[in-house]
Amino acid sequence: MSVDLTVVVPAYNEERRLAPTLAAIRKYLDDGYAGHTDGADRPRWELIVVDDGSTDGTLDIAADAEAADSRVRLIHSGRNRGKGHALRLGVLASRGDRVLITDADLATPIQELECLDKALTDGHEAAIGSRAGADATIEAHQHRLRELLGRTGNFLIRTVAVPGVRDTQCGFKLFDGDRAREAFAASRLRGWGIDVEILQYFRRSGWPVAEVPVRWAHQEGSKVRPFDYVKVLAELTSLKARTVRPVDLLVVALFLSMAVTLYSGRLIDPGDRYLPSSLQDQNQWEWFFAVTADNVRHLHNPLFTTLQNQPDGVNLMANTVMLGLSVPLAPVTWLFGPAVALNAAMTLGLAATGVAWYWLIRKRLVRHRGAAAVGAALAAFAPPMISHAHAHPNFMVLFMIPPIIDRALRLCEGDGSRVVRDGVVLGLFTTYQIFLGEEPLLLAAMGMLLFAAAYGLVRRDVARDAIRPLARGLGVAVAVTVPLVAFPLYWQFFGPQSYASVLHGDNSGNSPLALLSFAERSLAGSEETANALAQNPTEQNAFYGWPLIALAFAIVVRFWERAVVKALAFTAVAAALLSLGPKFRIPLTDIVLPGPWAPLAHAPLFESVIESRVAMVCAPVLGMLLALALARLLDAGRPMTAARYAGVAAVALALLPIVPAPLRAVEREQPPAFIADGTWRRYLGEGESLVPVPLPDPAGAQALHWQTTAGLGFSLPGGYFNGPWGPDRIGIYGASPRNTSNLLRDVRDSGRAPRLTDAWREAAREDLAYWKAGVLVLAPQPHDAALRETVEQLLGRPGKWVDGVWIWDLHRGS
Structure with a gap:
């Protein structure tokens, strides 16, 4: 016989309260419940008591109730397995068109069923009793500490798992019967977390849930303890972990093995191995990590140091120190x-x-894990990323970009209950990315804007629905981000040693040929060809190869009817064109045309961007196009045909030429014994600097390795960093030039020692005094004889050979 309502009561050791609770429920359902009636003119209801392995008299009380009324049914579990298990047994045994779940303590009176019943009549699939909100009535409060802990736990649960629901754990809920049985059949949790698991199931299924204010009174002897909310979070975390399939773990292992293979040349003893194609960047980045760790250890300002560019110092926030990684990795730096x-x-x-790109592509684009893995591999290991992998971690460690994109897309979905939460999370994600790399965030924002503009033109109905929640969510994100980054950004742009913009030359754009050619570290690449089309090995920002470009074009043509493909195609083409710079030459001709970057070339923020890097936006776009095509080709619901095999082969052939080769590593030039053995300590007083000959600069920054080897025990004039130059504070690489630093650099480059005048000697005295120099150090190097002769002319005395270097102790002469 079908019934209108099933009431499910889970009970564990409830002998004191169960009998009055069952009597109250039966009386209300007989006397007051406005349900339908059968031929006997009685409400059609059933009451299911689930004894969860009680050790007291609960089972006997429930059995007596079952014997007294045929509408009462008892389900007995042999041992205590948790509330979730009991509820699942009860709901799956129910027959009602609607199913009410209530706790055995009746903290929410059974009379509140009418409020929930009305919500279902109004079109909702579930109604949950809520103790939150102004309309709820709390007739008896818990102890204040218990209530505070409970509210905190409930806040964490709803923030993490069910945004928009203020009270997830109230034990009084009414469901559509069929929906409830489907949801509980799919549930897995045995404990308190099942309430959240069921609400998540309804949310994912698109079934509307109403939160209805109810009367509630704390009951002594309640089974719920404040710290049970921690158990709920643990259960939900465990449930989330169970959704990870072995193939997902295989994908993680694949990406980790690819990264390890790429850096295999430095895995063993990385301190003694150097990536020569990184130029001087590896020295710089190791110094960034070292100085950040030192600042953390000694609680110094992490945004500034005078260890380089003595005495002016370096604005670390205006350099790419990646505080988001260098700070948490400080213990690793200290130990290793x-x-x-x-x-x-x-x-x-x-x-x-x-892994982050894999997660985003699977979540937003395709369900096929293999297709998503291939697309993510291209997004993360494309030739531009491998180029920056030599020593630009800020441009290849981009795991926060996919979550930022996903959160922006969630805002576009327009769920009003989640806009504020998603905006807050987007603001926090953006803040963290700022401390990982601002320029990659700017490029990602450009790519997202290009995609949004194109998609909005194709799907104007979607754009209209998305614009308001997106604008509101972005406003929340800005409100969260600005206070967190206001001071660091003020320091970056207006603090000591800040600068206006960085000079990269008149045109740092890509050649159109670079988009079709192969990078140096690609399987089909050529060092000679790649270097002719790029500034240096670390800036090969395109080089996707003509087979991949041709395949992408074919994919776009084949799937042109899909709005997402049109938007992706526009994004890739626009990014590629912008990467050509403010002007570009048509290959094989002398014709120079203005580039689309020209209007942005002198705009704030954009003026410091190396425009060829905009082509990096194409990497995830091409990865997504490949994922779409492969998902269609590998669809298990369609038979494999010759055409589909040919499509898979075409993808493989397009990717094979750009498979990255391991980065080349060589034995590292070791610091001289004068530095490594600590001999330098005998020649430096308090506040004095050690002056390498020539001074460290972007062309020769080995002295930064000296400094990290010495535990940052001395400061250096000059250096490799971004700093200001001239009255307009234009950004340059390295310190502002001085007479002596220019002289020593020219001698290093030319190998010729000029004949110096007294004016040069006077300028050297001024420079050494400005640098607070204590000792000059000349290590063996090309043209060291000319450098030694030059320094002897400047100081008027010979150097001294000490522990493998020539030194000039400034305490013993002018």
Whole structure:
């Protein structure tokens, strides 16, 4: 016989309260419930008591109730397995068109059923009793500490798992019967977390849920303890972990193995191995990690240091120190050194970036895990990323970009209950990305804007629905981000040693040929060809190869009817064109045309961007196009045909030429014994600097490795960083030039020692005094004889050979 209502009461050791509760429920259902009636003119209801392995008299009380009324049914569990297990047994045994769940203590009176019943009549699929909100009535409060802990736990649960629901744990809920049986059949949790699991199921299924204010009174002897909310969070975390399939773990292992293989040349003893194609960047980045760790250890300002560019110092926030990684990895730097910390950041960060793109592509684009993995591999390991993998972690450790994109898309979906929460999360994600890399965030924002504009033109109905929640959510994100980054950004743009913009030359754009050619570290690449089309090995920002470009074009043509494909195609083409710079030459001709970057070339923020890097936006776009095509080709619901095999082969052939080769590593030039053995300590007084000959600069920054080897025990004039130059504070690489630093640099480059005048000697005295120099150090190097002769002319005395270097102790002469 079908019934209108099933009431499910889970009970564990409830002998004191169960009998009055069952009597109250039966009386209300007989006397007051406005349900339908059968031929006997009685409400059609049933009451299911689920004894969860009680050890007291609960089972006997329930059995007596079952014997007294045929509408009462008892389900007995042999041992205590948790509330979730009991509810699942009860709901799956129910027959009612509607199913009410209520706790055995009746903290919410059974009379509140009418309020929930009305919500279902109004079109909702579930109604949950809520103790939150102004309309709820709390007739008896818990102890204040208990109530505070409970509210805190409930806040964490709803924030993490069910946004928009203020009270997830109230034990008084009414469901559509069929929906409830489907949801509970799919549930897995045995404990308190089942309430959240069921609400998540309704939310994912698109079934509307109403939160209805009810009367509630705390009951002594309640089974719910404040710290049970921690158990709920643990259960939900465990449930989430169970959704990870073995193939997902295989994808993680794949990306990690790819990253490890890429850096295999430095995995063993990274401190003694150097990536020559990184130029001087590896020295710089290891110094960044070392100085950040030192600032954390000594509680110094992490945004500034005078260890380089003595005495003016370096604005660290205006440089790419990646505080988001260098700070949490500070313990690794302390224990194992900056080379290991940097290697760990780049290897694990690159793998994490691949996993993040895999997660986003699977969630938003395709369900086929293999297709998503291939697309993510291209997004994370494309030739531009491998180029920056030499020593630009800020441009290849991009694991926060996919979550930022996903959160923006969630805002576009227009769920009013989640806009504020999603805006807050987007603001926090953006804040963290700012401390990982601002320029990649700017490029990602450009890509997202291009995609949104194109998609909005194609799907104007979607754009109209998305614009308001997106604008509101972005406003929330800005409100969260600005207070968190206001001071660091003020320091970056207006603090000591800040600068206006960085000079990269008149045109740093890509050649159109670079988009079709192969990078140096690609399987089909050529060092000679790649270097002719790029600034240096670390800036090969395109080089996708003509087979991949041709395949992408074919995919766009084949799937042109899909709005997402049109938007992706527009994004890739626009990014590629912008990457050509403010002007570009048509290949094989002398014709120079203005580039689309020209209007942005002198705009704030954009003026410091190396425009060829905009082509990096194409990497995830091409990855997504490949994922779409592969998902269609590998669809298990369609038979494999010759055409589909040919499509898969075409993808493989397009990717094969750009498979990255491991980065080349060589034995590292070791610091001289004068530095490594600590001999330098005898020649420096308090506040004095050690002056390498020539001074460190972007062309020769080995002295930064000296400094990290010495535990940052001395400061250096000059250096490799971004700082201001001239009255307009234009950004340059390295310190502002001085007469002596220019002289020594010219001698290093030319190998010729000029004949110096007294004016040069006077300028050297001024420079050495400005640098607070204590000792000059000349290590063996090309043209060291000319450098030694030059310094002897400047100081008027010979140097002294000490522990493998020539030194000039400034305490013993002018």
